Amino acid sequence: MSNFLTNQQIASLVEAIQSAEENSTGEIRVHIDSNTEVQHAETALEVFKKLGMHKTTERNAVLFHVNFERKYLTIIGDIGIHEKVQQYYWDHLHDYITSEFAKGNYYRALKSAILETGLELKKYFPVKGENHNELPNEITFS
Numbered sequence: 541m542s543n544f545l546t547n548q549q550i551a552s553l554v555e556a557i558q559s560a561e562e563n564s565t566g567e568i569r570v571h572i573d574s575n576t577e578v579q580h581a582e583t584a585l586e587v588f589k590k591l592g593m594h595k596t597t598e599r600n601a602v603l604f605h606v607n608f609e610r611k612y613l614t615i616i617g618d619i620g621i622h623e624k625v626q627q628y629y630w631d632h633l634h635d636y637i638t639s640e641f642a643k644g645n646y647y648r649a650l651k652s653a654i655l656e657t658g659l660e661l662k663k664y665f666p667v668k669g670e671n672h673n674e675l676p677n678e679i680t681f682s
């Protein structure tokens with residue numbers, strides 16, 4: 541698990557993912573990495589692919605890949621959402637999360653980022669009919 545989040549906080553983050561995805565077709569995942577020492581961005585991309593995030597119908601999946609020990613965060617938005625929000629959005633979100641992490645606010649930062657991402661997904665990918673959950677909501681670890 542994680543030394544930076546309690547089991548209760550992890551469960552709450554899963555609920556936040558469910559809530560964030562409720563009104564959009566987008567998918568959000570969180571992966572907590574305790575193994576990678578270098579090449580964090582490359583590892584995040586591997587995790588993105590391993591989790592099948594590039595296979596969503598509208599290519600609108602978002603991954604928060606976190607390595608608390610190494611103080612590293614990668615956010616990957618697939619091509620569908622990235623085309624809508626552009627790099628500025630990801631940079632702003634990254635800056636917010638890392639500034640909160642620096643204060644020790646790991647849970648609050650991730651929950652806020654998940655919910656904010658859900659609002660962006662809702663704006664650009666609203667539900668039109670049935671909303672199939674294409675990817676699991678649980679947090680993954682390595």
